[in-house]
Amino acid sequence: MFDVKSSVAETASQVIAWRRQIHRHPEIGFEEYKTSALIESVLRDLGIEVVRYPNSTAVVGILKGGKPGRTIALRADIDALPLQELADVEFKSEVPGVMHACGHDVHTAVLMGAAKILAMHQADVPGTIKFLFQPAEERFPGGALGMIENGALEGVERIFGLHVGNDVPTGTLGVNYGYSHANVDMADIKIIGKGGHGASPQTTVDAVVVASHVVVALQTITSRNIGALDSAVVTVGSFQSGTIHNIIAETAELKLTIRSLKAETRILIQERIEKIVKGVTDAMGATYEISYIHGYPSLDNNAEMVDILKSIAQEVVGKDKVETRTVPTMGGEDFAYFAQKVPGAFLRLGSRPCGDVTFGAHNPKFEVNEDCMAVGVEMMVSIALRATSE
DSSP, X not given: OOOHHHHHHHHHHHHHHHHHXXXXXXXXXXXXXXXXXXXXXXHHHTTOEEEEOTTOOXXXXXXXXXXEEEEEEEEEEOOBBSOOOOOOOTTOOOSTTOBOOSSHHHHHHHHHHHHHHHHHTGGGOEEEEEEEEEOOTTSTTOSHHHHHXXXXXXXXXXXXXXXXXXXXXXXXXXXXXXXXXXXXEEEEEEEEOBOEETTOGGGSBOHHHHHHHHHHHHHHIIIIISOTTSOEEEEEEEEEEOOSTTEEOSEEEEEEEEEESSHHHHHHHHHHHHHHHHHHHHHHTOEEEEEEEEOOOOEEEOHXXXXXXXXXXXXXXXXXXXXXXXXXXXXXXXXXXXXXXXXXEEEEEEEEOSSSOOOOTTOTTOOOOTTHHHHHHHHHHHHHHHHTTO
């Protein structure tokens, strides 16, 4: 068996170079043409079989090892965000209004680095490794479902992914038993009243007032309908209505993001939103329209796969630098679709930069400590060797 740490050290500069190249040329979801072309070129040069799908920027690499073993998948998301980069780095985004503000450039380069090392030592690799480079994690409906529909998980017995985290010190790793990410749903609510002159409210049904009551009533869902030990969020992110001072608005529009962990909580929240909106509008003489959109499901990590991740993480960085996280984030992650199909687990890769000020994901000043990448590569290589043979 080859020395993984030495191989990671030898590959480190190339991995950083790939990351910086991808960072300079970010592409938003479903439009990652240059990124996927780079990935495909690198994989083919390594002698790894490449699968592409029609009208898709997804890239799948397949490496058949020289020893018998399981078939597993390692996943990285490849898309960027529609943000103008403000981070002061020498490899700043060259695409106006687009930047890698969530670390997907790191995820992509890390998986490319792992693929390089495993391909170089193919004879020592058990089983088969599928490298899933997934588009559009940031852009609904996400790229995972399309890859599944195209057969990316055929034959796969286990799947693993990772995500950088500036909430975690570089050199530290985090795992979650059970839920690590939330269900992500959205609702668009239109309140329809009767407009009129601001001096004659008695002749109108004021959509602003009705919608305001809806907003207040929605707050009772998490405070009175959800158990204290459950987790849920109902946020009104947008309230749009009216035009000028002396016109009572006929309509008002609310945009909601809804987060939950359990399937039954997800259903309950939708039912309560619809009952509240109907009840308030009926009582106040208005009508309504609701468009409810089910987004990514919650990510429920398989305990056996987490055991594997945790054991490997402790070997890579030491027991004192592996955190078993008990509180999930209420953010979403479409890796969950993969984990619904085959046993999977998701790793938090500490990436906090040096210095006193740290910017989190989706911030235009987001940066990572590139030292995290060697840790990520070592984890991915080690997962490939362990999860295929156990």
